[in-house]
Amino acid sequence: MAIPFSSLLLAFYFLSLTSAKISTLVGINYGQLGNNLPPPPDSVDLIKSLNAQIVKIYDVNPQILKSLNNSDIKVSVMVPNDLIINISSNQNLADHWVRTNILPFYPQIKIRYLLVGNEIISSTGNQTWISLVPAMRRIKRSLKIYGIHKVKVGSSSAMDILQSSFPPSNGTFRADISDRVMKPMLQFLNRTKSFFFLDVYPFFPWASDPVNIKLDYALFESKNITYSDPGSGLTYTNLFDQMVDSVIFAMKRLGYPDIRVFISETGWPNGGDYDQIGANIHNAAVYNRNIVKRVTAKPPVGTPARPGWVLPTIIFSLYNENQKPGLGTERHFGLLYPNRSAVYEMDLSGKTPEADFKPLPAAETNEPFKGKIWCMVSRGANKSEVAGALAWACLQGNKTCEPIQKGGPCYEPDSLIRHASFAFSSYWAQFRKVGGTCYFNGLATQTIKDPSYGKCMFPSVTLQG
Ligand SMILES: *[C@@H]1O[C@H](CO)[C@@H](O)[C@H](O)[C@H]1NC(C)=O
Ligand SMILES: *[C@@H]1O[C@H](CO)[C@@H](O)[C@H](O)[C@H]1NC(C)=O
Ligand SMILES: *[C@@H]1O[C@H](CO)[C@@H](O)[C@H](O)[C@H]1NC(C)=O
Ligand SMILES: *[C@@H]1O[C@H](CO)[C@@H](O)[C@H](O)[C@H]1NC(C)=O
Ligand SMILES: *[C@@H]1O[C@H](CO)[C@@H](O)[C@H](O)[C@H]1NC(C)=O
Ligand SMILES: *[C@@H]1O[C@H](CO)[C@@H](O)[C@H](O)[C@H]1NC(C)=O
Ligand SMILES: *[C@@H]1O[C@H](CO)[C@@H](O)[C@H](O)[C@H]1NC(C)=O
Ligand SMILES: *[C@@H]1O[C@H](CO)[C@@H](O)[C@H](O)[C@H]1NC(C)=O
Numbered sequence: 105m106a107i108p109f110s111s112l113l114l115a116f117y118f119l120s121l122t123s124a125k126i127s128t129l130v131g132i133n134y135g136q137l138g139n140n141l142p143p144p145p146d147s148v149d150l151i152k153s154l155n156a157q158i159v160k161i162y163d164v165n166p167q168i169l170k171s172l173n174n175s176d177i178k179v180s181v182m183v184p185n186d187l188i189i190n191i192s193s194n195q196n197l198a199d200h201w202v203r204t205n206i207l208p209f210y211p212q213i214k215i216r217y218l219l220v221g222n223e224i225i226s227s228t229g230n231q232t233w234i235s236l237v238p239a240m241r242r243i244k245r246s247l248k249i250y251g252i253h254k255v256k257v258g259s260s261s262a263m264d265i266l267q268s269s270f271p272p273s274n275g276t277f278r279a280d281i282s283d284r285v286m287k288p289m290l291q292f293l294n295r296t297k298s299f300f301f302l303d304v305y306p307f308f309p310w311a312s313d314p315v316n317i318k319l320d321y322a323l324f325e326s327k328n329i330t331y332s333d334p335g336s337g338l339t340y341t342n343l344f345d346q347m348v349d350s351v352i353f354a355m356k357r358l359g360y361p362d363i364r365v366f367i368s369e370t371g372w373p374n375g376g377d378y379d380q381i382g383a384n385i386h387n388a389a390v391y392n393r394n395i396v397k398r399v400t401a402k403p404p405v406g407t408p409a410r411p412g413w414v415l416p417t418i419i420f421s422l423y424n425e426n427q428k429p430g431l432g433t434e435r436h437f438g439l440l441y442p443n444r445s446a447v448y449e450m451d452l453s454g455k456t457p458e459a460d461f462k463p464l465p466a467a468e469t470n471e472p473f474k475g476k477i478w479c480m481v482s483r484g485a486n487k488s489e490v491a492g493a494l495a496w497a498c499l500q501g502n503k504t505c506e507p508i509q510k511g512g513p514c515y516e517p518d519s520l521i522r523h524a525s526f527a528f529s530s531y532w533a534q535f536r537k538v539g540g541t542c543y544f545n546g547l548a549t550q551t552i553k554d555p556s557y558g559k560c561m562f563p564s565v566t567l568q569g
């Protein structure tokens with residue numbers, strides 16, 4: 105069949121228009137949970153030096169927004185989790201929030217994405233869950249009221265929104281949120297032509313099963329490992345694609361096959377605790393360079409379920425953040441140390457060839473740690489806080505603090521720090537298997553040097569590898 109020249113021209117016109125408009129953006133998450141981070145203007149300079157095209161922040165910090173004035177960097181801002189319930193039922197409050205937090209900066213500061221909450225399903229109670237989409241609708245309406253049309257409204261989700269993610273074609277949202285949260289959200293995203301914002305960390309599934317999942321498969325390094333999904337017939341060459349496609353199949357199952365995916369967080373930790381595998385500078389650099397190379401490839405690669413689609417991606421994160429709670433890896437996702445030096449070289453434009461980067465340090469933690477680990481008070485910890493944590497730890501478990509009572513083998517020398525280190529080790533040795541951590545709000549740290557002395561034996565966590 106002959107195609108009239110004019111419609112051919114038209115087709116080309118639309119083709120070039122869309123591909124120009126949706127070139128793949130790569131950005132950086134600028135988290136601020138550290139007490140030693142450079143100020144916003146310096147941080148913005150560092151963000152520019154990484155060639156980031158987007159910066160995502162977890163609030164609407166005016167200092168950061170002002171520092172982004174006169175730059176081409178696109179910005180993603182966030183409505184805090186604890187405002188969602190109130191905003192969901194109060195248009196005046198939504199309007200007020202947009203008026204005070206967006207209007208003073210828009211359009212000079214290129215705010216393009218507005219996330220309502222951060223991983224709401226993973227981090228808040230179910231009262232907030234059902235308020236999420238109503239809050240998104242109100243925020244969208246407020247933006248319209250103030251004539252702000254370039255800002256996409258969404259909300260970031262972690263992989264725990266899925267009940268089933270394997271094989272990817274079996275991807276299904278959790279039953280408790282599927283109809284009440286996900287379906288209305290997808291309807292909203294479809295109507296407003298927004299994105300499904302997804303936080304994807306292949307590190308976590310790999311680290312929980314490093315025997316069956318190959319590290320190379322998680323790092324985009326495998327040349328020969330493939331997984332063929334029996335449900336879809338699609339072939340996978342890396343874990344990231346599998347995870348993203350499981351969400352795409354879950355959306356399809358609810359009747360929304362076309363909603364674009366935006367990777368709002370991905371990354372790999374450059375360090376962690378002794379009992380955490382694979383968290384090192386080598387792997388972090390390999391993962392982050394590979395994902396950037398992949399999503400910036402021209403023409404776009406997409407995923408097996410969506411070949412050729414662009415996948416905007418924001419790497420987590422700018423800095424190692426020393427006040428992030430949880431396991432050690434949480435505090436080691438940065439491309440930069442707080443003192444501004446690079447943990448490893450990184451170019452978020454994807455244009456620097458691998459050969460131009462300096463050689464990476466060897467990966468020393470790719471096998472599980474074998475041996476004993478103790479939990480000690482960190483250097484410089486606040487003494488009154490340590491005393492509080494000691495009292496708390498002694499109330500947990502069985503005879504946790506008996507040896508540090510007067511007359512016990514670990515009572516002398518009678519020092520707060522020594523007693524607390526004993527209590528932390530004793531607590532952790534009993535509770536690690538049920539999820540207890542050696543963290544104590546940053547007061548504790550792991551050691552592999554046995555602190556026992558004389559007749560005082562510190563309980564340890566013993567790993568068989
Ligand atoms: C939400 O509204 C209630 C009732 O007006 C108020 O008490 C509460 O402080 C509000 N919450 C936040 C986070 O502003
Ligand atoms: C951005 O910079 C311009 C001048 O270049 C200034 O007029 C404007 O007030 C600034 N906007 C903000 C939000 O700081
Ligand atoms: C929220 O969770 C609580 C406790 O798990 C449950 O009792 C309640 O029914 C849930 N509410 C809704 C609206 O799902
Ligand atoms: C698909 O997911 C369901 C739960 O949604 C699970 O019961 C089933 O085993 C999964 N199928 C396969 C082949 O893994
Ligand atoms: C893939 O290649 C590596 C290195 O050449 C080899 O050790 C491994 O056995 C191969 N795996 C498969 C599934 O062929
Ligand atoms: C919205 O849904 C309709 C109907 O399923 C579909 O045709 C359209 O492509 C969707 N749009 C987006 C942006 O997902
Ligand atoms: C910055 O901090 C890191 C980690 O503490 C350290 O290894 C590095 O030497 C420091 N760089 C400078 C320039 O001080
Ligand atoms: C130690 O922590 C307490 C309670 O959080 C606080 O009041 C005090 O200022 C802190 N002391 C130092 C030296 O930081």
Ligand SMILES: *[C@@H]1O[C@H](CO)[C@@H](O)[C@H](O)[C@H]1NC(C)=O
Nearest residue numbers: 500501502503533534535538
């Ligand atoms: C404490 O002892 C009881 C009874 O022996 C036991 O059921 C429980 O699991 C112990 N708790 C811990 C944390 O080991």
